[in-house]
Amino acid sequence: MEETITKSDIIKPENLVYKKTDLMTDNVLSYCPGCGHGTTHRIIMETIEEMGVQKDTIGIAPVGCSVLAYEFMNIDMQQAAHGRAPALATAIKRLLPYKTVFTYQGDGDLAAIGTAETIHAANRGENITIIFINNGIYGMTGGQMAPTTLEGMKSSTTPYGRDWEMMGHPLKITELLAQLPGTYFVSRQAVHTPANVRKTKKAIRNAFELQKLNRGMTFVEVVSNCNSGWKMTPVQANQWMVENMFPFYPLGDIKVDGELVKK
Amino acid sequence: MKKELRLMKGNEAFAEGAIRAGVDGYFGYPITPQSEVMEYLTAEKPHERTGMVVLQAESEVASINMLYGGAGCGKKVMTSSSSPGISLMQEGISYMAGAELPCIVLNVVRGGPGLGTIQPAQSDYFQATKGGGHGDYRLITLAPSSVQEMYDFVKLGYDLAFKYRTPVMVLSDGAIGQMMEKVEIDEQIPRTQDEEIRSKYPWATMGKTPDRERNIITSLDLDPARHERHNLKLQAKYREIEKAEIRFETIQCEDADFLFVAYGTSSRICQKSIQLCREKGIKVGLFRPITLFPFPKNDLKQVARGCKGILSVEMSAGQMIEDIRLAIEGSVRSEHYGRMGGIIPSPIEVAEALEQKFIKS
Ligand SMILES: Cc1ncc(C[n+]2csc(CCOP(=O)(O)OP(=O)(O)O)c2C)c(N)n1
Ligand code: SF4
8 A cells, every 4th residue: 555644644743843933823924925024023923922021012013015914913903004103102102101012014104104103203212112124115005116115126106217316215214213312222134034034033122122121212124025016036036135225224233222333 | 069160261171171081191283273282281290190191292193193002002092183183183083983992082173274264163064073084984073062061071072982982073163162161170080090991991902811812903804795894883883873872952942933053152152142033022042962973863853843944053154054954854944154264153143144044035
């Protein structure tokens, strides 16, 4: 008789090499394969799990591809209007100061329609954490130009490439926020390699831990990909990101302990 | 118990009412003629009196979204503004109606459109009572006509907002907000403790505990069948509100041949006009809707039975008149009289308008 391996032969505790984080729900992720959103979700949830703060954490989902973040993160969450997550987080943190409060926002959400909420929450020194996914494009609505779209970069509303004379310059909102006295920790990371995932996770852990000090906003940008919007394979997209996004959006800590990091 | 009496502006009475009602958070942005609300609150240091949070936001857009966040945690939150600011809040109010969150939004109405004027008007009736933002929703709309009601409608507003999990609009106007009258002040109601919120409002995002599923505050549902069910549920709630929460007042309607229908400042003018008319032998009464949504349709129809005419008096081009006509279904002739641009009509001109439209014509 021929031997066939069945599913139950494979799914055994001794064969386990990789496991879903307990704080991620069983819902199937809505993200495109290879997209940085999923990885970032996972490490946020790992961090909350490791810190043991599930019952004291409230997250805010934005409008963008991660609008359904609450379907995947097994914590109490609110879904904000486009760009307004920092306003929600401001009120939640002020009304429940002992909670860990974070927003999760894309570049259109945070740096275009929500610029005012972002800057003023930072400037007030709200004791919240913002996780900012910068993929240089509007993923959800089909790949239009974002404030962070690089010069010359193609999108569905810059089909010939972003021309700064007509469409303005890409916005380094993170550097701008780091200038404000209300931010305490500002870091820019990525999640395209295991080493980068570890660094990002460390930055997120830092941001959540520092939130408890009540010294101001903690902010982690994740430079990410949007293979669908960029019209590339996941591998090409990551390579393009390394070659084009990182030179303009360099990785590393930008502000530590309330002081700008000298380059 | 002997109640405390104070002489206050309408806006101040609303602010004191907020502290006394145990409100957790006020978020607002200055605009005339309602800035006294936040000025009073910051001067009173409610963070010391009750622990209430008061925050000047960067815009009305931020204010209303702060309400969304706070209300999602089961907190009693409020904002106040005037017409242009309320227009900016509409997306957030729609989200809150969709996500079924309680809050109070005070609109101290000024004349429009656009930047319009800082003088009183009633031209935001449609916006308040028909939804205002996008989607099928209604706001419970309370129309105070005195400084006392500015105070009282805070508590009433929260009772309704939490009972039905829906935003409540207090639709005032620049005259009621600015004028001074005596107000009876209640005892302090303590703020709700976090543990009490957890048990009273099990939907609130207070942090996921092992004994329950995670709580999600959202207005989004991409499944059309489920989203239609959600809409039907909202509609059923509004029908329930229409059945149970109608409030109105009648003055000298028993023998009236004609009715003024008016709310807020206009209803105060009409009381004097009634006197003027009655001195001339014209029997007029006043029907004052207190809830504009739900509009007291059946009650108005009943009170108007046998009347020869209804005059809707509004500081607008005629907005409530549409609800009046729907209510009385052609059973009585109804006309509108209004002034715009920040003009408050005089009792004489209102009395003359009634004569002009129904008696001399
Ligand atoms: C008020 C409002 N304007 C526009 C939209 C449409 N919209 C949805 S998502 C989005 C862009 C999101 O892009 P980004 O924040 O970069 O997130 P990504 O999808 O790339 O993760 C826009 C414009 C909306 N939902 N609400
Ligand atoms: S469209 Fe882009 S940002 Fe959205 S899930 Fe797909 S790859 Fe990610």
